[in-house]
Amino acid sequence: MTDQQSRRAARLAAYDRLREQRPQLFENPPGAAFEIVVDPVLQQQVADDSAAKLGRAGLPEENGDIGVVYADRYLLLVRDAVRFRDGGLGVYIRQMSPHEGTGAAVLPLLPDGRILLVSHFRHATRRWHWEIPRGFAEPGADGATTAAREVEEEVGAPAGEVVFLGALDTDTGAEVGGDEIYLAYLSQVPAERPAGATEEGIDQFVTVTPDEFTQMIRDGVLGDAFTLAAYAFALARGLWPKAA
Structure with missing residues (x-):
């Protein structure tokens, strides 16, 4: 397994654990403008496309990964693969607390x-x-x-x-x-x-x-x-x- 594959797998594994712990954060309500996509093949496709776009812009390709891309005591950054209303695929990034609490x-x-x-x-x-x-x-x-x-x-x-x-x-x-x-x-x-x-x-x-x-x-x-x-x-x- 390459370094890229290992990194992506770790980030997606953390993402899947988060989905199990807090499923309400990954719901797709009726009529949602941006549907969260959890199919691994599509997630990989979105990550590849995003990495290529970032590379052309002179930015690190690893920033195109899907999953939990950053975590500390106070903050999680999550990149979701999403399907837009026109059927196209892309990404959205979200910031959230690493634990449940208000x-x-x-x-x-x-x-x-x-x-x-x-x-x-x-x-x-x-x-x-x-x-x-x-x-x-x-x-x-x-x-x-x-x-x-x-x-x-x-x-x-x-x-x-x-x-x-x-x-x-x-x-x-x-x-x-x-x-x-x-x-x-x-x-x-x-x-x-x-x-x-x-x-x-x-x-x-x-x-x-x-x-x-x-x-x-x-x-x-x-x-x-x-x-x-x-x-x-x-x-x-x-x-x-x-x-x-």
Whole structure:
């Protein structure tokens, strides 16, 4: 067996295990615009065609493989062979969590109606963002558990009541599943950041009034998608705090 054959076989074996573990991610509902193809012969054909196209573009042919093409503790990248509506074959790539569990973002609300925001340095954008706490799920954790944990880890205060606001499909073009958005009532803001917050890139807290929060949106200071979603959900559910 060649190196290419071994690599492709390993990626497809991981793909087949994922299909067994999470079959809902591979369903073809009636009328699906892109049908996932699992026939090994067709998968091989799609991989060959994709590798050839990439090679002509000066890109690594291995990027044309079908299956689980990347995996770590936080992320899986999966390339599916698909059949389009015109009958042609091609590929789509998807990003997903390596385990089942629900990520969450949580809007921390103080008794006087102020909202707590954290200043978080994000590697992807290489800059600081004002945002609400959020994080990946631990294996098997539901959204409420994740929300409470993130408040504890990023703010250093136990969440009181945790209220579900809504489910957010983060990126329907590339990402499988999404995250849940919660509101958490805090009794106070700790005087110091919790241990580990600095290592995560959190250097500062701020508490803002509802009016100040909306002004940050208008000024372009606050643009994090999870934070904006929490604002929209809270408004729609009548849970956004009233301005003083």
